[in-house]
Amino acid sequence: MNRWPNPFIEQRADPFILHHQGEYYFIASVPEYDRLEIRRASTLEGLRSADAVVVWRKPASGPMCELIWAPELHKIDGQWVIYFAAAHTQALDSLGMFQHRMYALTCDDADPLSGKWVERGQVKTPFDTFCLDATTFHHQGKQWYLWAQKSPDIAGNSNIYLAELENPWTLKGEPVMLSKPEFDWECRGFLVNEGPAVLVHGDKLFVSYSASATDENYCMGLLWIDLNADITKPENWHKSPQPVFTTSYENRQYGPGHNSFTQTPDGEDVLVYHARNYTEIEGDPLYDPNRHTRLKLVRWQEDGMPDFGVPPADTI
Incomplete structure (x- = not known):
């Protein structure tokens, strides 16, 4: 039995929940793609009714004026x-491809909902191409930046890259590619690896990611590495040949993905993701607002690997 209502929060795609010093913070894509808003609550359940505070709105023109996607708060x-x-x-180039880039905001005040946010500009990478879905994590004494980007010389829409950070908006050293779309389930509709999220358990570091088009083909893949291994060497990483979280036709949950991870106060790992409850999408799936935020406990197998199970059916 899932302990949370499903959907958890309606019409919020690409959900991210940060558990920090006893508080939960929620940020996600809004259907209008025009602003960044944060919710805060002392419990996970409390995020459902918490006020959404707008901390930034897109400008009327310039490089950050369209399609604000997949924010994360760290x-x-x-x-x-x-x-x-x-x-x-x-927003579209001559080939019909989106032309997103990654940007960073920072806030030095104690309260991110009332504090002043400063635009730090584009997070630049070695090649200036379609780029999205950045996350960050601290590991082996360093701060790392993990994101999805189109490579000029690799077919497809986006691959997963890793680089150390000099500061939160500046990369240090050369990025390495951890994964590219290669299996059939990563290449349905579009050749996509995107939305990476980091989870540590036992002696392994895991990176989940999402693949394929954003309709019912959308699903989650998994990378992992030994905690003590050099994460900048792609040969040290393992990749599941099968998706680990997929559409459930029986439960009417379609295209689960673009996840993050959080924890309960007891330290249980929680999968935070979005999915639709229908497939009859009119027009571009991107502009269908009903990718709802959902939560599910992560189960751990005896071999130390996660079991994400099946997306549970709607309860409300």
Whole structure:
């Protein structure tokens, strides 16, 4: 029995929940793709009714004026950071491809809901191409940046890359590619690896990610590595040949993915993801607002691997 209502929060895609110093913070894509808003509550359940505070709105013009996607909220060395993807006025290029780049905001005040947010500009990578879905994590004494980007010389829409951070908005050193779409389930509709999320359990570090088009083909894949291994060496990483979380036709849960992870106060790992409850989408799936935020406990197998199970059916 799932302990949370399903959907958990309606019309919020690409959900991210940060558990920090006893408080839960929620941020996600809004259907209008025009702003960044944060909710805060002392419990996970409390996020459902918490006020959504707008901390930033897209400008009328310029490189960050269209399609604000998939924000994440982090605390790095005492500083609040929001990563998000945005496009310029001409959001599509001549090939019909979105032209997003990654951007960062920072806040030095104690309260990220009332504090002042500063635009830090684009998080630049070695090649200036379609880029989205950044996250960050601290590991082996360093702060890392993990994201999805289109490679100029690799077919498809986006691959997963990793780099160390000099500061929250500046990369240090050369990025390495951890995964690219190669299996059939990663290449349905579009060749996509995106939305990476980090989870540590036992002696392993896991990176989940999402693959394929954002309709019922959307699903989750999994990478993992030994905690003591060099994460900058792609050969040290393992990749599941099968998706680990997929559409459940029986439960009418379609396209589960773009997840993050949080924890209960007892330390149980929670999968935070979005999915639709129908497949009859009119027009571009991107503009259908009914990718709802959902929560599910992660079960751990005896071999130390996660079992995400099946997306549970709606309860409300």
